[in-house]
């Protein structure tokens with residue numbers, strides 16, 4: 001793990017130099033992936049890195065874990081509470097579609113959740129502009145392959161330092177980086193609604209996705225599910241489709 005960590009830290013420094021920015025920032029949720037990325041950017045740019053806590057009706061546990069991540073890696077940080085902003089914006093959008101009798105109740109929770117992720121992205125880019133920093137993403141190989149992220153939400157970032165590493169490898173990196181134990185071992189969650197866990201929503205486990213990515217045999221049903229998620233989310237890993245007539 002030491003070699004991987006060193007290679008990522010060097011790569012992050014290279015990104016700063018190559019792009020001419022001053023530093024790096026990341027949203028810190030209290031989960032594993034952002035804990036690792038926060039520790040990595042703090043190593044790469046100790047005086048020019050920022051962890052951003054963005055609670056949005058978050059559980060007490062997530063808030064406490066977010067603070068623990070900040071304390072354990074010693075990264076400079078600030079907090080932007082998005083609960084009220086989210087409520088005002090989502091209610092006003094919802095009211096309009098309800099008045100038109102066009103409200104899609106089936107997708108209500110998903111629309112609400114994706115708006116949370118996109119408000120966080122907007123907050124991070126506002127801070128990135130202010131500080132002249134890059135927005136660092138937290139997607140790992142398992143999330144990237146399955147497209148388990150919000151397009152232009154938590155997927156809307158400048159650089160992806162841990163995208164080649166499976167969830168298991170990120171966990172090992174976390175232990176090496178001395179991320180607090182309870183964060184290393186807790187259930188991954190997007191925290192977008194009460195009780196949400198990644199594995200329930202995806203219908204398979206990270207261990208199974210990781211095994212698939214290593215080229216190992218996995219049950220046929222999981223294989224089908226992973227491949228279906230991969231194909232359906234191809235558009236998220238590409239840029240916007242462009243119309244070309246002139247060339």
Ligand SMILES: Nc1ncnc2c1ncn2[C@@H]1O[C@H](COP(=O)(O)OP(=O)(O)OC[C@H]2O[C@@H]([n+]3cccc(C(=O)O)c3)[C@H](O)[C@@H]2O)[C@@H](O)[C@H]1O
Pocket residue numbers: 110113114117143147148149150151153154189190191192198201235236
């Ligand atoms: N074929 C296609 N070509 C081009 N664009 C296409 C498209 N199909 C849909 N789209 C567009 O993409 C949109 C759907 O994608 P998207 O908005 O991402 O939404 P979607 O994939 O439906 O939902 C995001 C998923 O990621 C999960 N998530 C989000 C955030 C964080 C985390 C976490 O782990 O922390 C997990 C969340 O729980 C949910 O399951 C559509 O509304 C449409 O605009």
Ligand SMILES: Nc1ncnc2c1ncn2[C@@H]1O[C@H](COP(=O)(O)OP(=O)(O)OP(=O)(O)O)[C@@H](O)[C@H]1O
Pocket residue numbers: 026027028029030031032033034035052053054055056058120138154187188189190191198
């Ligand atoms: N409350 C929050 N405050 C700041 N950033 C957040 C918050 N919630 C989500 N994010 C950002 O969105 C990213 C995606 O969330 P995701 O759940 O995939 O990662 P994680 O919470 O770091 O790890 P895990 O997958 O183990 O829960 C986070 O890594 C973080 O950058």
Ligand SMILES: [Mg+2]
Pocket residue numbers: 029031032188189190191
């Ligand atoms: Mg999480």
